[in-house]
Amino acid sequence: MKLLIRNGRVIDPASGTDLQQDLLVEDGLIARSGPRLERTVAGAEVLDAGGKVVCPGLIDMHVHLREPGHEYKETVETGTRAAAAGGFAAVCCMANTEPANDTRAVTDYILAQARAAGAVRVYPIGAVTRGLGGKELAELAELAEAGCVAFSDDGRPVMNAELYRRAMEYTLPFGCPVISHAEDTNLSHGGCMNEGAVSTELGFRGIPAAAEDTMVARDILLGELTGAHVHIAHLSTAGAVRLVREAKARGARVTAEVAPHHLVLTDEAVRGYDPNTKMSPPLRTRRDVDALVEGLVDGTIDCVATDHAPHAQSEKEGEYDGAANGVVGLETAVPVLLDRLVRPGRLDLSTLIARMSVGPARLLGLPGGTLAPGAPADITILDLDRELTLDPATFRSKGRNTPFGGWRVRGAPVATIVGGRIVWRAAAGGEPGR
Amino acid sequence: MAWKRKDLLGIRELDPAEITLLIDTAASLREIGTREIKKVPTLRGKTIVNLFYEPSTRTRTSFEIAGKWLSADVINFSVSTSSAGKGETLLDTARNIEAMRPDVVVVRHSSAGAAELLARTLRCSVVNAGDGAHEHPTQALLDLLTIRERKGHLEGLQVAIVGDVAHSRVARSNIYGMRKLGMTVTVAGPPTLIPPQVQELGVKVSHRLEDAIRDVDVIMMLRLQHERMSAGLIPSLREYARYWGLTLDRLRASARSDVVIMHPGPVNRGIELSPEVADGPYSVILEQTQNGVAVRMAALFLLAGAKASQEAP
Numbered sequence: 001m002k003l004l005i006r007n008g009r010v011i012d013p014a015s016g017t018d019l020q021q022d023l024l025v026e027d028g029l030i031a032r033s034g035p036r037l038e039r040t041v042a043g044a045e046v047l048d049a050g051g052k053v054v055c056p057g058l059i060d061m062h063v064h065l066r067e068p069g070h071e072y073k074e075t076v077e078t079g080t081r082a083a084a085a086g087g088f089a090a091v092c093c094m095a096n097t098e099p100a101n102d103t104r105a106v107t108d109y110i111l112a113q114a115r116a117a118g119a120v121r122v123y124p125i126g127a128v129t130r131g132l133g134g135k136e137l138a139e140l141a142e143l144a145e146a147g148c149v150a151f152s153d154d155g156r157p158v159m160n161a162e163l164y165r166r167a168m169e170y171t172l173p174f175g176c177p178v179i180s181h182a183e184d185t186n187l188s189h190g191g192c193m194n195e196g197a198v199s200t201e202l203g204f205r206g207i208p209a210a211a212e213d214t215m216v217a218r219d220i221l222l223g224e225l226t227g228a229h230v231h232i233a234h235l236s237t238a239g240a241v242r243l244v245r246e247a248k249a250r251g252a253r254v255t256a257e258v259a260p261h262h263l264v265l266t267d268e269a270v271r272g273y274d275p276n277t278k279m280s281p282p283l284r285t286r287r288d289v290d291a292l293v294e295g296l297v298d299g300t301i302d303c304v305a306t307d308h309a310p311h312a313q314s315e316k317e318g319e320y321d322g323a324a325n326g327v328v329g330l331e332t333a334v335p336v337l338l339d340r341l342v343r344p345g346r347l348d349l350s351t352l353i354a355r356m357s358v359g360p361a362r363l364l365g366l367p368g369g370t371l372a373p374g375a376p377a378d379i380t381i382l383d384l385d386r387e388l389t390l391d392p393a394t395f396r397s398k399g400r401n402t403p404f405g406g407w408r409v410r411g412a413p414v415a416t417i418v419g420g421r422i423v424w425r426a427a428a429g430g431e432p433g434r
Numbered sequence: 435m436a437w438k439r440k441d442l443l444g445i446r447e448l449d450p451a452e453i454t455l456l457i458d459t460a461a462s463l464r465e466i467g468t469r470e471i472k473k474v475p476t477l478r479g480k481t482i483v484n485l486f487y488e489p490s491t492r493t494r495t496s497f498e499i500a501g502k503w504l505s506a507d508v509i510n511f512s513v514s515t516s517s518a519g520k521g522e523t524l525l526d527t528a529r530n531i532e533a534m535r536p537d538v539v540v541v542r543h544s545s546a547g548a549a550e551l552l553a554r555t556l557r558c559s560v561v562n563a564g565d566g567a568h569e570h571p572t573q574a575l576l577d578l579l580t581i582r583e584r585k586g587h588l589e590g591l592q593v594a595i596v597g598d599v600a601h602s603r604v605a606r607s608n609i610y611g612m613r614k615l616g617m618t619v620t621v622a623g624p625p626t627l628i629p630p631q632v633q634e635l636g637v638k639v640s641h642r643l644e645d646a647i648r649d650v651d652v653i654m655m656l657r658l659q660h661e662r663m664s665a666g667l668i669p670s671l672r673e674y675a676r677y678w679g680l681t682l683d684r685l686r687a688s689a690r691s692d693v694v695i696m697h698p699g700p701v702n703r704g705i706e707l708s709p710e711v712a713d714g715p716y717s718v719i720l721e722q723t724q725n726g727v728a729v730r731m732a733a734l735f736l737l738a739g740a741k742a743s744q745e746a747p
Contacts, residue, residue: 195630196630196631197630197631197634199629199630200629200630200631200632200634200635201446201606201634201635202546202547202568203546203547203565203566203567203568203569203603203606204546204566204567204568205567206630208630272550273546273547273550273551314523317525318523318524318525318551319524319543319545319547319548319551320545320546320547320551321545321546321547321566322545
């Protein structure tokens, strides 16, 4: 079983490669790369990547697949098909399902669904506390043994610092990070958007940046106390970027991610009360956006993760303050970031690829994230010139809740390969394929 | 000038000429209330639905009377008697009401943006009768009409808006209207009741009542909701009244002798206003209520009546 990806611009940030060459896949693994490999390789399926970028399969370490329990929002099948169509070869799914992924049985179920119907690799993230209740630890050792790659109560913080400290200590031997949803719920209570001039004008109680910053500081300090690897999910504030940068400078084991919407939108987008601009943490200010981009460029922020949060239409069409938090991201992340950050020169292409492949792979200890010989043949092919209009009606995800609907963008994935198998290809003609 | 909008959602989106048109129209319609037979046929055959998701006596009654004086059929649809209590969503309710062919829906809701949501969804006109802490445009219009009557003009006047500005849609709509008409606005209250970065709305901020009311033409006192205490925003009603209650002594010591005292009601006597101020000669609170009917007649007339006359054969 051979696949020859011919004549692409091969970018592999892990090895610093950026060369026009061929890439050979054999038996689900990267075999080798080099110029004009077809002269020496016989019997391979050939994929022409002329004019395209060939990079490690992208990894989204923060998605909500909603299964079990909220299958009306998303399933492992629909969520992973969305991932494939967005250029992602692997996703990590958060534990806030129903029941929560706080026992081995749930992890086993998710992995079974992924084997049966998953289009891409699925790595579950286990709950920190039972039922995400914040009161007692979940069965963390068994979750790790079952295949959870990290622990998080994402969607809510562990407000009890003592309990969180113990979770960090208990999980030390497993080598999995704890992932913090950094939000002081006393400070954020009742808020549904960023606190500032726009919330004052729109008449909403705001969520101050300090609701995030204080918890980022707390969790960094708890990480330093315990020696645990703390990963901060979805940074949204300039203050959080500064705190992570300072912690890294003094050698703390902290990593961080940022979501595409926080990199390109501000709280100005809330004007008009579209619930598709509502998420947790909320859209912040221009100053925060600039700090997040800077942090992504300089490596303070290790990866981009979408926080893909599908909801039913009825949960995202009514009153703004009553609407569900979250937006889908798997099928918009790459086009939006290529168009809004890479094209204007704010972020170079290989850095973006690094933050979406080797970045998350390294911090979670996942296979993949590189095109080195012997690595799993997880590959994404990008067409920097592909123009499209982001249209929620075409999404594979059940969730249509995006703030990017109608955006004209240039640059998009065109094929996703997992373990040497092409799991998705864009249809010809520019519109996304089925 | 002619009214062109389908809806009246807020003062922020109006230009000064539109605000003046509404006030002028209200001033001319007010005379209807002084007639022996308080009814004109202007909106005969029109249906107005009052859709109130928050308790309100004054505003709902005011809209109802305004509609009835203009001969419209007015239906009150309030949360306690409707299917909203059965879990029907705002959008479901609105679509069902629209199927009954109203000409205007007047909505009050605790969520900011609810009126805009309805306006986007419904083909009929929508009047915002208060959405969360966002806007309450007819209240600002009746306040402006009341001030103009008392002072003869609006431009150049100085106003202090005092109290719980953070949670007040009345304050926001008035700030927009007053700024657009050339008035100067100071908002005053303890910092916990002043919304963040409110200066960006073009107002000054004061944290001392005596300073805020000095030399102003108008003092607008806001109602203090008792739940602000349990939310930790003020220590006690007693302390609030001690520092932020407008008493006759404080008024005489700091304010001008021709100052006008306003309040959107209902008044907490003894908290934000002492009884002798609320019921005294400076107070225009009952004029505000009277002008409320006139302003709502103007809004309903411009949205439903003016449109009908344009469409008439």
